[in-house]
Amino acid sequence: MTAVRPPRAYFYATCLVDLFFPDAGMAGIQLLREAGVTVAFPEGQTCCGQPAFNCGYWEEARDVARTQVALFPEDLPVILPSGSCAGMMKNHYPELFHGQPEEAEVRAFSGRVYELTQFLVEVLGVQLKDLGEPIKVTWHSSCHAMRDLGLNGEPQALLAQLDKVELAPLAREHECCGFGGTFSVRQPEVSGAMVCDKAADAEATGASVVLSTDGGCLLNVKGALDQKGSPLKVQHIAEFLWERTHAR
């Protein structure tokens, strides 16, 4: 991994963060800025195309992906506050554009894609200072961040820098929360059973916040916890990191 700090980087919001977790997106941008990165946020961002891609509608996914790739013409890192969407753009775009006229351009783009915590740890090597009160949190590994993109402990490494944050282990941490995009509406019963179990496991940790890298998991787990009236909070890691490192 290069140790050169790129002075500029693109930020790709992803549709779920854009619409449901804008504070997390804002926090991600602020964390990057604080580390000395000038963040460009191009107009015209919609969706990475993963829902259609996963359902087998590749032409539709390609039509959308093409418009998104075009927003990031300069040879700069593209940073996403989502492991799932980053996995799509990094690993599946080359597959989606295989044999298409834009293949080379898309491959070059995919090579520039990073998930936020990955970029903070591997490229920027940020050092965080915890300014918050002692708190117990638990961590949900987003399946796509872990298995598709291949995150390897970067978020936990950031949390470990916060000396007043205790990380409580979540039972079956590596088991899917049941979101799975269209899965949650195509198989609502199984998806519901999965998220209810995840919510119960999260509550059993005694933590006050569940953290994750991904909007889909967050929306899902938050919905289930809120439904049962749980006081347990759900937060995107970017927002949590920003709050902990800035006195309110």
Next chain:
Amino acid sequence: MHAETDILFRESAAKALLDPQLRANFRRAMDGLITKRKAQFPDPADLQELRHLSTAIRSRSLLNLPALLVQLEAACTRNGIQVHWAETCEQANQLVLDILQAQGATRLVKGKSMVSEEMHLNAFLESHGIEALESDLGEYIIQLDGETPSHIIMPAIHKNKDQIARQFSQKIKDAKYTEDVDELTAMARKVLRQKFLEADAGISGVNFAVANTGTLCLVENEGNGRMSTHVPPLHIAIMGLEKVVARLEDVAPLYAILTRSATGQAVSTYFNLISGPRGEGEKDGPQAVHLVILDNGRSRIYGDPQLQATLRCIRCGACMNHCPVYTRVGGHAYEATYPGPIGKILTPQMEGVGVRHDLLHGSSLCGACGEVCPVEIPIPDILVRLRREATHQDPASSVAGKGTGRTDAEDRAWRLWAALSKRPGLYRILTWFATRFGWALPSGAPLIRDWTRFRTKPIPARRSLSERMRAERGTHD
């Protein structure tokens, strides 16, 4: 569109979820298997090395499959094993029946074989007056209740000890009620022991068939495999045509990763190497050994470079054990011979992607299956590929039933999605409305209705990130 199977998995799964006993049985069993497997692979680097080696062996075997099958037939024939080829399950069933009838065999004992489940062999033989008794304990248990396996290596895993105790006391003659596992096992053993001695023939599956030596390898824990293939005068082995490997040296790594991935055992209690019928002057073993090699759609799967990976499978069941969906609904919900993740990619390829479109969408694509697969079958990628095949008619594709899972409703939905998502101006307007009025969407609206059965309604933020960034730049909406 196949209305009858469209939501088959969803409906069966929903029903299974309502059975707390079933869910508890699976959760406990799968958690145990995950822990046992993990203990067998303390070093992740060693595990990856063994996976790569096993993948390479299976890939190489498939690469040379036609030649290896020819070689296997020749080697088996040399060993005195009579080889038969079946393109379909009907042909395979008929072949088995013909062999049995030629010997006048009417009483069979069977070792565990998923291919025979695929053929529905027991029912076929019964309809011809031949009793086929399952001798694997799990298979015996489910046969007593007329059930099918709920797991490919632990067929009765959906039942717990108490359920089996009740069942034995009702179904086995002169059996007393006991919840003691050793006593229950002894009861089954007593019945089976007699059947082994009386049987006219034994039927088994094959874990690996070695091409250059003509050896049939059988992995088992109860000794019933050895009894079924050794005691009766006639042995019929059945295998899918993908089970062949080039040489004996190929078996060792595959065996090592199979038992560890499957049950978390370093070795199985029994490992049988069957190399032919009773020889001149030998005192035991069957007088005749037959091998039935079944295609049933496998050569079509073989023809596709990506989908061919499906045939690498060594039937360990680790994908099931680690699947969050399987763990919650159990094997019967899949309404297929092979349940769980491997079944989700295998069944639609055998029966048609349109017919079993429901299975293709029974996955959150979490990737746990691909992660643990000992031969690195990219199950999530294959699921996505098959979803595409189910809804599109690619002229170059050889997938069974391609394009027959397409529905107008889904087509329209993705066209609409693409129309909005590739037009940022339109998307911006839509987002603006969602942030202002998204809260007002009724909980009973389509899609939201299913979501809110278990969760609160997702409410968009009052201003999207894009809108806030525009405001920061001074270009307000």
